[in-house]
Amino acid sequence: MPQLVDTTIRLLSQEPLAGKVPTGEVLRIAEILDRAGFACLEVSGGGVFDAAVRRGVESPWERIRALAARTTTPLGIALRGRFLVGSKPVSTDIVRRFVSCAAENGIDVFRLHDPLNDVSNLREAGRAIVDAGRQFHAGLVYSPGRAGEIDALVEQARKIADLGASRVLVNDPTGALLPHLTQELVERLRDATGLPVGLYVQGASGTGLANALVATRVGADLVATAVYPLALALHRVPGESLVDALHGLGRDTGVDTAPLWAAADVIDEHIGDEPVAPVAPRIAVRAAEYDLPAGLVAALDVHLRAHAAGDRLLDTLFEVGRIRAEAGWPPLAAPIGQILASQALLNVLSASRYGTVLDEFRLLVEGGYGETPVPIEAGVARAVELVTGSSPALDDDPPSADDVREAAEGLAASEEDLVLLAMFGEEAQTLLQTIRQRHSREASLLQGDVDATRAERIRELVRIVQESGVGEIEIEDGGMRVSVRRAEEVQVVSAAPLAAIAEQAEPSLPPAAPAGTVRVESPMVGVFYRSADPGSPAFVEVGDVVAAGQTLCLLEAMKLFNELKAEQDGRVRAIHVENGQPVEFGQLLFELDPLDAQPIV
Structure with a gap:
């Protein structure tokens, strides 16, 4: 019988929802979903780490530990091959250290895919996962656009069993997968690998649910879902609907929908009356028409409007597809999709194709991220070479753990800090410095004769002020009055979100x-x-x-x-x-x- 994975906690912890639901409520939702009977709760991934580091409030590792302490259902994380949770490949020793940290903090299931579908890029992380005694699920990204896409995925899948994976997954970030293709993929991947097959798909027009039903009918044993409000807003498969549909077809999942509706009620308390994502129907339609992730189309739309070029959206979407074909037909999973979209934006706005070339696009063309599904067009490779010339910084190998530790100058107090610095650089430095300053302030509160119980109350007050919009809290207990007031926040230099960039005055x-x-x-x-x-x-x-x-x-x-x-x-x-x-x-x-x-x- 098929089992279900719930991705609600991960979705609540990454953009566009990061910070909308307080951490305490996210933990409460996890405790509710823990009673539902899921095979796994996927609680983290690249988007979660990125949002946590950029917001600079809490360590993403701390959230994983808190979730593990409150649940018994296996916890999962989604990784991007050698990119892990960042936007650039990291060294092999950082890969091993990251996997070790994740396993020690409570991650049981690692969902691992390579953004280029270059399965060889999964080898180091896969070995580390197996050595840690955790489940290794290897994913393949489906992105339509060229003939023979399914044949190419099946060929890559034949290499997966040798990596030690216990399951192969179909990942569709664009919502372009159709039921008849899902049936073919599931059957062929199972025959090619001898492994169970799982499904992680999207679908704004209902194709996600249709794909899930077809996949389980032909043997898929794992499907990713989200609770109803998030499934509707973010184009995921709704767990409540899938459970009922499969039960009606005689395929019991073992999942109780009552906790799912209870979790949906908690989410509605915080975001029920607000638009969840900047994906208007106009954007969703274009994303479906051009087989692109809806979030990517929304980001391009914001950038174009920021400098009075909103009427160039269709030109830019067409350019994304053109660049993708010239750059070897890479899938559109993050961060490759963002790289192609950014280069397309430059080409359209400058009215000059490859007149300016992104460093990351150059690295993609030169093979720095791995082997693309088909060779790069020679003309594009030559144009990139002529425009960019030599860039030694991009030719260097990713920094090792020792390199990162030396550059951090004592800021990396643990393996967790070290891997954050390796992947996020100066943004991670800002986060770690903020956390240290906060801990220093808490430590100063605890000096003197304050007993442990009162100390814990003080910590709780600090957490309430940090996580809510309350400006000040004051309590009086046993003759002691404590007031915690939100200080004026120091402006931390960080990358502005797309919406903030769009709202800047001319x-x-x-x-x-x-x-x-x-x-x-x-x-x-x-x-x-x-x-x-x-x-x-x-x-x-x-x-x-x-x-x-x-x-x-x-x-x-x-x-x-x-x-x-x-x-x-x-x-x-x-x-x-x-x-x-x-x-x-x-x-x-x-x-x-x-x-x-x-x-x-």
Whole structure:
């Protein structure tokens, strides 16, 4: 009989829902779902880690520990091959350390797929999972668009059994999978691997539920679901509907729907009257038409509207498909989908195909992420080479654990901190510093003669203030009065969410530059960073002489960091943007005086 996996906790902990439901309520929902009879509660993944690090409130490891302490159902995590939960591949020793940390904190089931469907990229993580004695489920990403897609997936699947996986999964992030294709995939993958087959699909128009019913009919033994309000808003398979449908067909799942409805009630208390995601029907329709993830289309729409190009959405979606074909038909799972979409956005807005090339797109073309399903078109590879030239920083191997520890300068107090720093860099530094400062404040509260019971009450008050919108709480007990007040938050420099970027006012026009001055403008909407990380010196200062090809700044867009380099030799005359400031496409960032011109003093 088929078993079900619930993804509610993971969805509540990542964008667009991260922070909308307080942590205490998320834990309460997990306790309710723990009684339902699921085979697994998938509680974390790349989106969860990314949201936790960017928000800078709590460690994603702490949430896993809290969930493990309150549940008995096996807990699961979704990983992206060598990317793990980040946007760039990490070294093999970081892979092993991450898996070890996850297992020690309570993760029992690891759902692992490679964004390029290059199964060889699963080897190190798969070995670490097996060595840790945990379940290893290997996924294959279905993204339509080229002939022979299913044949290619089956060929990759033949390699999975040798990796030690106990199950093969079909993952469809676009909602493009149709029931007849689902039947063919399940049957062929089971025959090719000899392993049980599971299904992780989406479907805005109801195809998700139809695919789940067909898959279980032909032998799939595991299907991912979410409770009803999240399934409706985020285009997942609703657990309540699937349980009832399978029961009516004589296929008992062992899941009790009463706890699912109870969990849905708790969720409705917090988000029942609010739009969950920025996916209007117009966006969902275009996502279905172009076989793209709805969230990706929504992000492109926000970026285009941010600089008065909302009417170019269809052009951009067409360009995504064109670039995907030229770049070897990679699947559209994160982070590859974001890379293709960002490059398409640049091509459309600049009216020049590959006139500017993202660092991550270059790395994809050069094989830095693994082997694409088909070879990269030679013309595109040559164009990327001509535009980008040599970039040693991208050619280096990912930093090892020792490299990260040395660069962290004592900030990594544990293996958990170390792997966060390896994957998220300066954003993880900000999170860890915030956590340390918070713990220092709590420690100062506990000095003196405060007993353990009262100390725990103080901690609870601090947590309530942190997790809610309450400005101040005061209690009096046994002659002791304690008041906890929310301090004015220090503005932490972080990558602005897409919505925040879109809402920025039009920048004021800078004064006209003297004749001969070279203007360096932003090639994209994003966030401007003057240095590689908060502790490093700025790439350039006013008055510095720079050479052609020298890095001037970093621009972050759609979670990708891109180097902006000088196109010619010059002296930095002016820097017009502050560190961490959102910038628009075409906004003036730097002015350079050509070296053959007399500098103005």
